[in-house]
Amino acid sequence: MAGVKPKKQLGQHFLKDQNIANNIVKGLFDVTDPDCVLEVGPGTGVLSDLMVDKSDLKKLVLMDLDRESIDYLKNRYIGSEVDIQHADFLKCDFNAMFGDHSLSIIGNFPYNISSQIFFKVLDNRNRVDYVVGMIQKEVADRIASKEGNKTYGILSVLLQAYYDIEYLFTVPPHVFNPPPKVNSGVIRLKRNNVARLECDEVLFKRVVKEGFQKRRKTLRNALKGLNLPESVVQLDVLNKRAEQLSVADFVDLTKLIEGHD
The missing domain is CATH 1.10.8.100 (rRNA adenine dimethylase, C-terminal domain)
Structure with missing residues (x-):
């Protein structure tokens, strides 16, 4: 991964398998034609490369806290209309960035904030139509789990109240730099028809x-x-x-x- 060094404090594990990258992006674009896509933690652009030339996209935002990654991506996509943001996703103002457009989120999410990312999605559920994310398999299992399972928990219930959730596939450690100590899982969230719950x-x-x-x-x-x-x-x-x-x-x-x- 020339040009960007993965940083442990940012939870970075850069994907280096092109087939898996293709499958993650297909996980979003096979089910919807999004107007606006926000990629969280683009790193070296392995997912971004597959989206920058999609003509139907009105807006593609790449957002990372890693200044080195941002500089690398700006150089990589010189002349492109992609919006590259050195910013904290957890503090992102979707209204300011995307106006009235609905939003899809994709990414190889930083492992150290993966749960926080999904709570942020919950807070903006009426703006976020789809999420396709790669996270620790344990967290992915928990989010997709149904009642009666030991992995079923807070995130499972809160997210499933507003989203239909699918566990798409498992990703082994060796396809990352550096390899994480656990398997990863890719999940897809699709906003359901529940505008408001029938309770407080x-x-x-x-x-x-x-x-x-x-x-x-x-x-x-x-x-x-x-x-x-x-x-x-x-x-x-x-x-x-x-x-x-x-x-x-x-x-x-x-x-x-x-x-x-």
């Missing part, structure tokens, strides 16, 4: 988070911090653990708590 969304998020923070306990014990009224404490659903509830179950539970305030 702030309370829903709190119920999910508190339920999973003490996931070995029943919800009756895990949700004690909510100071639930006795009429709710006695509900049968609170005999279950958080991992046993689907997204719809969490919505229903939140509605029950609202109704007994």
